[in-house]
Amino acid sequence: MDKNELKEFAKEIMEELELSGGKISKLIQKIAPIYDYDKNKIKVQVKRALIE
Numbered sequence: 001m002d003k004n005e006l007k008e009f010a011k012e013i014m015e016e017l018e019l020s021g022g023k024i025s026k027l028i029q030k031i032a033p034i035y036d037y038d039k040n041k042i043k044v045q046v047k048r049a050l051i052e
Contacts, residue, residue, distance in 0.1 A: 001032075001033075001037065006029050006032060007025070007029070009028070009029075009032060009037065010025045010028035010029050010032070011025070012039075013028055013039060013042060013043060013046070014028065016039075016043070017043060017046065017047070019046075019050075024046065024050075027046060027049060028042060028046060031045055031046075
């Protein structure tokens, strides 16, 4: 996945979670490869990061 596709992927997840901001976008871009671009796993991790 190249940089532009990764940004679009992060944007999709942010829209689904109704979030905005560069910090969250970068977080998603960083953890996406770790979870093999599985949207459900990434959403859970983003929610956990925002709670803590």
